[in-house]
Amino acid sequence: MAANYRFGRTLLTLILFVLPISVCAAFDNDQGTEAHATLHAADRFPSALECRECHPRQYREWAVSQHAYAQISPVFNAMHGTILKLTNGTNGDFCIRCHTPVGMNLGEPLFTGNENRHQISREGVTCISCHRVNRNYGKISGRLALLEGGVQQRVYGPLGNERLEQVLCKGSGFRVERERIHEEIEQSFYITRPGFCGSCHDVTLVNGFLLSVASFISATCSLDSEFL
């Protein structure tokens, strides 16, 4: 009787305390791995959410733009998946590298659910897709090697250090967390030129065929046949 009672008590203890702890440990472990992966990715490529802290106006403009929608668009994902299937994968990263430059720089799979991608990859054409580009790539159809590093790493902008120095100057009246700001801002002569946008907006095939021009011509032709 006493032995049965002891057995029952041990079983109860196991069910009430030990099992939940081991389940929690397994759960924590999964969450821990995921949290580490996210942190590691953030060390290489910061999210727009980090930039928002000091640039709320630019963040608001970006967040409602098509750039923020580029990778989460279901139409894009369906078309990209279909094209990969029809070409047996030989289309490679052609479609997706413009729609998520960070995802491709992180070496993510070409086709997978967005829930398996990093937060920053889901952000599509995010801040650093333009502000961590350290050379003028020209008509590259979106194959951009983004500069890596946490949020304090150098960014590229229209004015360079000029305004940063004003903000950091003693008595400027600005209150910013110094250690979280970019160490340096490099002036980028190309970021304000149309050609910079063309590195993604001018879709060029490997043989030099201008896809964007073709779409423009076919759109004009269909308009012609419909209205003329």
Ligand code: HEC
């Ligand atoms: C890294 C690639 C990339 C760069 C660089 C880029 N874009 Fe884009 N842009 C895109 C993609 C991809 C879309 C489409 C997103 C979607 O709707 O899925 C887009 C969409 C847009 C749209 C919305 C178009 C519409 O029909 O709704 C505008 C406007 C735009 N970009 C302007 C610019 C300007 C201006 C620049 C240069 C300062 C620029 N883009 C640089 C990739 C880029």
Ligand code: HEC
């Ligand atoms: C060189 C960069 C680049 C490549 C390569 C590219 N896109 Fe895009 N994509 C863009 C830009 C830029 C836009 C916005 C065009 C505009 O509205 O003026 C866009 C818009 C779109 C849109 C409409 C908006 C949306 O997200 O629903 C779809 C769908 C799309 N692309 C699918 C594809 C597919 C499929 C491929 C591969 C065959 C592809 N793209 C290859 C840059 C690119």
Ligand code: HEC
């Ligand atoms: C498609 C490319 C692109 C993306 C994405 C983008 N920017 Fe910019 N950004 C530019 C360009 C181009 C300029 C220069 C505008 C000018 O002065 O002609 C600029 C200017 C700026 C400036 C200087 C002040 C100003 O507004 O002119 C800040 C700060 C800035 N961006 C922050 C951000 C942040 C933060 C994000 C993300 C939330 C972001 N940008 C996303 C292209 C981009």
Ligand code: HEC
């Ligand atoms: C802790 C604050 C802080 C954070 C976080 C921050 N910035 Fe800045 N940034 C500044 C300050 C201060 C300036 C200088 C004043 C200005 O130009 O608005 C600046 C300026 C800029 C400029 C303008 C450069 C130019 O040439 O005029 C760009 C572009 C920029 N930041 C991009 C980013 C991006 C992208 C991120 C996220 C990866 C980011 N910033 C995160 C504080 C910050």
